[in-house]
Amino acid sequence: xxxxxxxxxxxxxxxxxxxxxxxxxxxxxxxxxxxxxxxxxxxxxxxxxxxxxxxxxxxxxxxxxxxxxxxxxxxxxxxxxxxxxxxxxxxxxxxxxxxxxxxxxxxxxxxxxxxxxxxxxxxxxxxxxxxxxxxxxxxxxxxxxxxxxxxxxxxxxxxxxxxxxxxxxxxxxxxxxxxxxxxxxxxxxxxxxxxxxxxxxxxxxxxxxxxxxxxxxxxxxxxxxxxxxxxxxxxxxxxxxxxxxxxxxxxxxxxxxxxxxxxxxxxxxxxxxxxxxxxxxxxxxxxxxxxxxxxxxxxxxxxxxxxxxxxxxxxxxxxxxxxxxxxxxxxxxxxxxxxxxxxxxxxxxxxxxxxxxxxxxxxxxxxxxxxxxxxxxxxxxxxxxxxxxxxxxxxxxxxxxxxxxxxxxxxxxxxxxxxxxxxxxxxxxxxxxxxxxxxxxxxxxxxxxxxxxxxxxxxxxxxx
Ligand code: ADP
Numbered sequence: 001x002x003x004x005x006x007x008x009x010x011x012x013x014x015x016x017x018x019x020x021x022x023x024x025x026x027x028x029x030x031x032x033x034x035x036x037x038x039x040x041x042x043x044x045x046x047x048x049x050x051x052x053x054x055x056x057x058x059x060x061x062x063x064x065x066x067x068x069x070x071x072x073x074x075x076x077x078x079x080x081x082x083x084x085x086x087x088x089x090x091x092x093x094x095x096x097x098x099x100x101x102x103x104x105x106x107x108x109x110x111x112x113x114x115x116x117x118x119x120x121x122x123x124x125x126x127x128x129x130x131x132x133x134x135x136x137x138x139x140x141x142x143x144x145x146x147x148x149x150x151x152x153x154x155x156x157x158x159x160x161x162x163x164x165x166x167x168x169x170x171x172x173x174x175x176x177x178x179x180x181x182x183x184x185x186x187x188x189x190x191x192x193x194x195x196x197x198x199x200x201x202x203x204x205x206x207x208x209x210x211x212x213x214x215x216x217x218x219x220x221x222x223x224x225x226x227x228x229x230x231x232x233x234x235x236x237x238x239x240x241x242x243x244x245x246x247x248x249x250x251x252x253x254x255x256x257x258x259x260x261x262x263x264x265x266x267x268x269x270x271x272x273x274x275x276x277x278x279x280x281x282x283x284x285x286x287x288x289x290x291x292x293x294x295x296x297x298x299x300x301x302x303x304x305x306x307x308x309x310x311x312x313x314x315x316x317x318x319x320x321x322x323x324x325x326x327x328x329x330x331x332x333x334x335x336x337x338x339x340x341x342x343x344x345x346x347x348x349x350x351x352x353x354x355x356x357x358x359x360x361x362x363x364x365x366x367x368x369x370x371x372x373x374x375x376x377x378x379x380x381x382x383x384x385x386x387x388x389x390x391x392x393x394x395x396x397x398x399x400x401x402x403x404x405x406x407x408x409x410x411x412x413x414x415x416x417x418x419x420x421x422x423x424x425x426x427x428x429x430x431x432x433x434x435x436x437x438x439x440x441x442x443x444x445x446x447x448x449x450x451x452x453x454x455x456x457x458x459x460x461x462x463x464x
Contacts, residue, residue, distance in 0.1 A: 032089040035372040036382040102343040112339040118367040120219045121154040121179040130333040150222040173223035183282035189271040228354040232265040239350040246340040248415035255408045255445040257300035263287040304442030319358045407447040
């Protein structure tokens with residue numbers, strides 16, 4: 001490959017060529033995590049790690065540059081805030097956002113109040129509100145497009161409404177989840193009200209009891225009793241979504257992802273068995289017969305192919321379209337609430353469960369989806385995902401800003417739906433629909449080839 005056609009994001013063997021630029025200098029990054037993201041940032045041509053309280057640069061190395069950039073001046077020791085890109089953790093953002101000043105060029109992970117979408121109780125509250133508004137303004141039929149989250153109540157605040165609903169539907173299964181925990185912690189299923197007596201004793205106290213701390217908030221949610229099973233096992237799908245702006249809303253959807261399977265065959269006989277009912281890797285890896293070699297994941301591409309062969313391309317296409325609807329409606333539900341800031345971006349991990357009619361249900365949205373790899377395939381997925389996220393953010397300013405696809409990310413929404421240029425990859429056999437959405441979840445991801453092409457195109461556009 002010629003020097004001119006070298007793809008940004010891929011390390012050249014010659015260190016002197018590994019210099020991306022903001023204007024005339026390298027890009028300085030900070031990172032709070034120590035997993036695939038750090039590998040991507042450290043390996044990115046022309047990007048340099050900045051030491052600071054959260055930096056992963058060992059103290060002994062602080063003040064020096066990586067070996068390939070040692071010809072540049074030393075990094076100042078007191079360089080907190082001296083960064084262009086910060087992959088920070090949520091706690092850091094909460095503690096610092098309100099008092100920090102961000103320069104024009106700085107980019108930081110997370111919007112200030114991302115929890116409006118990522119706390120289980122708030123997500124549902126916001127969805128219910130937009131649903132009501134839609135019903136008022138556009139009618140019942142349009143409001144039905146919000147039928148993608150299971151009936152949910154916040155506890156203890158909505159306990160009495162929940163009990164009324166419970167009595168109307170005796171015999172069904174409910175799932176209790178702490179609103180702000182993750183990895184399956186504190187979750188249990190129940191059929192009878194008396195099964196939550198212990199929870200009530202421990203957590204729910206009348207608000208008049210002044211001596212008590214505020215009880216932990218839970219959500220109680222209708223359990224999806226008819227999940228789609230593959231090989232007798234339940235699974236859910238992890239979908240990656242990138243939001244670069246809330247106003248106007250600009251949303252990218254990543255082609256890759258995975259399905260997480262439970263290790264034990266599904267059955268409603270043993271509702272207390274978390275290995276049967278919770279698909280979290282954090283739960284499944286503790287199952288007694290868990291085999292780390294086999295793991296419990298399929299790529300979304302594998303899943304899409306399997307489902308298309310089993311249920312027909314049209315039905316699967318409809319299912320993926322319904323996932324697009326979940327993404328857009330959920331983001332719109334917080335569009336006016338999230339504090340929009342041009343410095344911020346968010347990469348969400350959506351958890352979607354399919355039922356046996358191939359209807360997707362939104363289970364939850366994570367602001368910090370795990371970027372720790374569970375194996376080689378998982379590592380490659382996450383490496384590509386984050387490399388392409390940096391390509392979308394384009395701090396190097398190498399693209400035109402008009403791209404609809406960057407590596408594995410497809411632009412789904414830019415203040416309105418984006419229509420695909422072509423529908424070669426994943427369209428139904430019968431189908432050259434004119435307004436196919438620019439959505440390719442689970443489709444072929446020839447990201448390196450595509451990047452080469454768009455960088456060449458952008459170069460020639462910029463020259464002319
Ligand atoms: P956490 O944040 O602790 O991972 P989730 O809401 O994602 O909590 O739930 C954990 C797992 O429990 C999900 O991955 C899914 O397998 C299962 N689950 C959660 N809610 C439901 C539901 N309403 N119906 C069926 N399964 C559910």
